[in-house]
Amino acid sequence: MRAPHPPTGPGPLLVLVGPPGAGKSTVASALGVRCGLAVRDTDSDVERRAGKPISAIFVDDGEPAFRALERAAVADALAEHDGVLALGGGAVLDATTQELLAGYRDAGGTVVFLDVSLAHAAPRVGFNQSRPLLLGNPRAQWQALMDARRPVYEAVASMRVSTDGLRPAAVAELIHDQLTVAPEQRASSPTNRRPGE
Numbered sequence: 001m002r003a004p005h006p007p008t009g010p011g012p013l014l015v016l017v018g019p020p021g022a023g024k025s026t027v028a029s030a031l032g033v034r035c036g037l038a039v040r041d042t043d044s045d046v047e048r049r050a051g052k053p054i055s056a057i058f059v060d061d062g063e064p065a066f067r068a069l070e071r072a073a074v075a076d077a078l079a080e081h082d083g084v085l086a087l088g089g090g091a092v093l094d095a096t097t098q099e100l101l102a103g104y105r106d107a108g109g110t111v112v113f114l115d116v117s118l119a120h121a122a123p124r125v126g127f128n129q130s131r132p133l134l135l136g137n138p139r140a141q142w143q144a145l146m147d148a149r150r151p152v153y154e155a156v157a158s159m160r161v162s163t164d165g166l167r168p169a170a171v172a173e174l175i176h177d178q179l180t181v182a183p184e185q186r187a188s189s190p191t192n193r194r195p196g197e
Helices: 024-035 042-050 054-061 063-080 095-106 118-125 138-156 168-179
Strands: 014-017 039-041 084-086 110-115 159-162
Touching: 014 024, 014 095, 024 039, 024 084, 024 168, 039 042, 042 054, 042 063, 042 084, 054 063, 063 095, 095 110, 095 138, 110 138, 110 168, 118 138, 159 168
Parallel strands: 014 084, 014 110, 039 084, 110 159
Antiparallel strands: none
């Protein structure tokens, strides 16, 4: 088995982005096992720094405080971590984070957009109260979030993989296979195609 191509600069082997329910954390874990790499999740970093769950940060301190913690967590992880990195669903909306991801990508890093439909995200997310942005009508909220964020996910990503109907290990295998392909060959891969292409 060939080893994945590492980025030419410092930073993670790859970064996973996508909406709630795309499977970022579970796919990151599966990739970590498959590639023998450490796994880091910026949501966990934020909770550790704040000393409380994300839902409590939203209630106690508000979304701007959470986003500031998230921005710092992403910057630190991109600079320090050399394994698989999973970002929180809304992290890519921050302009500073977008610039950092662009720099990471330009240095040879891989940003993978884990795409998912509402039908497949719903059972994974469970739409419970630990996800404060999905309170009220969670299905409508999720779809609105995804509609707003999709262009950003697509803009920051160098690879797109749909997780619909796939187990985390299968998604990890797809990503791993793409990482072992020379960068110039990835553009023509079906994994990178948008729906309908």
